Amino acid sequence: MRWLIPSIAALSLAVPSSHATAAPGPAEPPCRAGTAPYQRELERELRLPVDGRQSTADCVAVRRLQQRLGIRPADGAASLRTYRLVVADRVRRDPAARRGCPAKPYRVTCVDLTRQILWVQKGRGLVFAPVPIRTGRDGLETRRGWQRIYWKNRDHFSTIYNVPMPYAQFFNGGQALHGTRADLFSSGSGGCVNLALGDAKRLYALLAKGDRLHIWGTKPGTGG
Template identity: 45%
Template sequence: MGDVRRRSAVAIGVTSLVAPLALTLGATPAQAASCTASKGPYQKQVEKFLGRPVDGKQSSADCKAIRAFQTKHGIKPDIGYAGPVTWGVMNLMNKQKAVGKKPNKAGTCPTNKGRIACVNLTLQLSWIQDGKKLVYGPVPVRTGRNGYETRTGLKKVYWRNIDHVSTIYDVPMPYSQFFDGGQAFHSAGVSMWNPPGSHGCVNMTKATAKKYWSLLKKGDDVYVYGRKPGT
């Protein structure tokens, strides 16, 4: 009996050493959530958007395509489920594309201010115009999420800082052009369709932020209108 107890104690001791050693050496962590076999409520719409066969049934190929889209745009969980957030992003993309080169067709952004940067929160689009002439855009942007909405109204660029770093969130904000308190146009290293949105700033791709930097100056007008979906 004594030998059995000693062997058991040794075995337990070895096991207790092996477990942390395995973690130290990089044992395989729990696998990420697998691709779902369940169809979502927007299955057909998502299939059509992605150019998949529109049958309303979830296939492994459907799931792979949906998941790739979700991963690219930071939609969580990225398990290939055709849910409301995924379809919401795709539907917004469709609406943005339909605008074409006439973002101010309704004349909502003022045309009597000379050069002005316009931001349509509803469509998550921005552009620069001079009178009725389109100077640049429209381009997709990422504005404030629920609780941190980008404020609407007529404003002016009052401060520019090409290498700004947020003192609140401690994150870089390249090509910052402030137009309302701490809210600014600036480059952001995420997809412009990444939900739920910014903390109030108008996020842009680096290429767009650089273009805005070259086209705008201190004192130029900015007009923000509409309402971001989900706010």
């Protein structure tokens, strides 16, 4: 039986121990994003010291937040895009943050011009989670108040602006909810409520002709 001893010893060396320490994963690269326009807002959101100046700790905290929300690139920069997506996430999680929109027993599409987000609720329950939007620029503001969807067109094309308006749902004259490939975080629309294409497609499938919208607030940088 002595010949078995070296074989068993060799086998014990070949089989990894269940108590072996796992190899550490790759270290994250240094966070080097500088101060960005929404520095103070994200410092408040993350309960960091609010001084409006990016520190290494700020950068790392913002990057971790971006990673949690799936924001790309997750570079730690306090950009408008990051801020808007953080606001949308907060409104999703906190019913108190949705109180600007009236609770009704039917579906209401809530368009918050001030925070530039949209969601759909029935009572106080969410049926379409908050998403960032782009509304009318100065002089072409999205019209406020109660509105109603009066026409839907999946493949609409604007002859006025010479642009496609996929998943269009018209609520006031030529103003509509619709998808766009344009940057939602710059400039503004001609009065329509622009959504990312995927969001516009989901909203088109949810809403019906006659559904109500409530639009309130003031888009930053506009007069109304």
